[in-house]
Amino acid sequence: MDRGVSSNPIRRYNYQGDPLAEPPPADLMEILDRYRGERDALITVLEEIQARYRYLPAKPLQFVSRELGFPLSLIYGIATFYNVFRLTAPGRYLVRVCKGTACHVNRSSTMIEHLSEKLGITEDETTPDGLFTLQTVACVGACSLAPVMVVNEQTYGRMTPDLSWGIILKVLAQEGPRDQAEQ
Numbered sequence: 001m002d003r004g005v006s007s008n009p010i011r012r013y014n015y016q017g018d019p020l021a022e023p024p025p026a027d028l029m030e031i032l033d034r035y036r037g038e039r040d041a042l043i044t045v046l047e048e049i050q051a052r053y054r055y056l057p058a059k060p061l062q063f064v065s066r067e068l069g070f071p072l073s074l075i076y077g078i079a080t081f082y083n084v085f086r087l088t089a090p091g092r093y094l095v096r097v098c099k100g101t102a103c104h105v106n107r108s109s110t111m112i113e114h115l116s117e118k119l120g121i122t123e124d125e126t127t128p129d130g131l132f133t134l135q136t137v138a139c140v141g142a143c144s145l146a147p148v149m150v151v152n153e154q155t156y157g158r159m160t161p162d163l164s165w166g167i168i169l170k171v172l173a174q175e176g177p178r179d180q181a182e183q
């Protein structure tokens with residue numbers, strides 16, 4: 001494949017306006033190169049892209065289609081079928097409340113309602129300041145600590161609505177003074 005588009009001014013002019021005229025960025029290319037020719041690796045590729053960008057931006061998905069030969073409709077079909085994938089950028093803090101059986105019977109739904117009210121967002125939404133995204137998840141494997149909340153990679157067990165909001169306030173305090181801190 002020709003990687004010389006950006007170094008040739010005439011070709012660069014001809015390709016301007018084509019968002020995929022340039023080769024993929026190096027970090028994305030590194031992922032794509034590892035799975036080139038592997039027809040059953042699409043989900044793994046999407047997982048790795050999401051791990052790198054925290055969601056699945058449109059342009060990298062277009063590169064996946066072009067470089068690995070998967071139809072864009074298939075890529076979006078998978079990305080929208082599995083709720084582990086996100087097509088929009090999450091907040092800096094991904095707040096996930098478990099609604100698996102053990103957490104559900106320990107009233108995790110009240111925690112979701114409380115956080116939703118306090119943050120002013122519903123499930124899968126992000127606060128306007130881009131700080132918090134609220135999500136629910138199935139069992140995260142910490143049932144003995146139910147009900148459980150996970151903020152980014154940190155797991156908090158035996159939560160109550162007030163305790164969960166206390167965790168959010170601590171995060172806000174680390175971020176510096178913001179309006180929500182007074183809520």
Ligand code: FES
Pocket residue numbers: 098099100101102103104138139140141142143144146147148
């Ligand atoms: S059900 Fe919530 S951690 Fe297992």
